[in-house]
Amino acid sequence: xxxxxxxxxxxxxxxxxxxxxxxxxxxxxxxxxxxxxxxxxxxxxxxxxxxxxxxxxxxxxxxxxxxxxxxxxxxxxxxxxxxxxxxxxxxxxxxxxxxxxxxxxxxxxxxxxx
Amino acid sequence: xxxxxxxxxxxxxxxxxxxxxxxxxxxxxxxxxxxxxxxxxxxxxxxxxxxxxxxxxxxxxxxxxxxxxxxxxxxxxxxxxxxxxxxxxxxxxxxxxxxxxxxxxxxxxxxx
Numbered sequence: 001x002x003x004x005x006x007x008x009x010x011x012x013x014x015x016x017x018x019x020x021x022x023x024x025x026x027x028x029x030x031x032x033x034x035x036x037x038x039x040x041x042x043x044x045x046x047x048x049x050x051x052x053x054x055x056x057x058x059x060x061x062x063x064x065x066x067x068x069x070x071x072x073x074x075x076x077x078x079x080x081x082x083x084x085x086x087x088x089x090x091x092x093x094x095x096x097x098x099x100x101x102x103x104x105x106x107x108x109x110x111x112x113x114x
Numbered sequence: 115x116x117x118x119x120x121x122x123x124x125x126x127x128x129x130x131x132x133x134x135x136x137x138x139x140x141x142x143x144x145x146x147x148x149x150x151x152x153x154x155x156x157x158x159x160x161x162x163x164x165x166x167x168x169x170x171x172x173x174x175x176x177x178x179x180x181x182x183x184x185x186x187x188x189x190x191x192x193x194x195x196x197x198x199x200x201x202x203x204x205x206x207x208x209x210x211x212x213x214x215x216x217x218x219x220x221x222x223x224x225x226x
Contacts, residue, residue, distance in 0.1 A: 042220065043120075089156060104149075
């Protein structure tokens with residue numbers, strides 16, 4: 001049972017344009033969401049997070065939007081740069097429910113076209 | 115520099131042999147985690163530990179074992195009972211479940 005889903009395995013975006021990566025979840029107990037970026041043969045690195053009490057969090061070129069009623073979050077990267085080419089994982093946790101672990105999606109491979 | 119270190123980066127083993135993957139952190143984190151990455155599967159949790167001398171099974175613990183004798187160390191043993199051990203293994207640590215986990219560089223295990 002995949003509780004965190006990233007339905008697009010890959011995405012190609014022109015350099016300078018906006019990249020939008022999507023993530024859906026099924027467990028309504030999740031209250032904290034994170035995005036990680038991963039290069040080949042390396043560990044994921046934390047990118048940005050959002051608590052369920054917010055609907056938007058912005059950090060430089062990266063913005064995460066949360067729509068709790070739709071159980072959907074998205075990561076916007078603007079403008080996209082070649083160094084953004086990587087696999088992006090969405091993750092969720094339910095701290096208030098005592099579920100002390102991150103549940104990851106399957107990832108979306110983003111390719112930025114120069 | 116503080117960080118989380120996995121060793122070795124690449125590991126080859128014969129089928130039927132147990133193998134232990136190392137994970138060490140000097141971030142003073144209480145929690146440590148082991149994940150496995152397979153193509154199209156994302157990151158799946160194998161085991162996690164919130165405090166020394168205590169650990170819990172994750173979603174795919176069968177065929178694996180761990181120990182947490184020291185706060186800094188969380189080694190993972192891939193036993194011969196693991197049916198499909200070839201994968202990329204990632205160790206992570208964290209201070210709190212509601213903040214980001216920090217990942218090591220990973221160990222690619224190939225069983226031949």
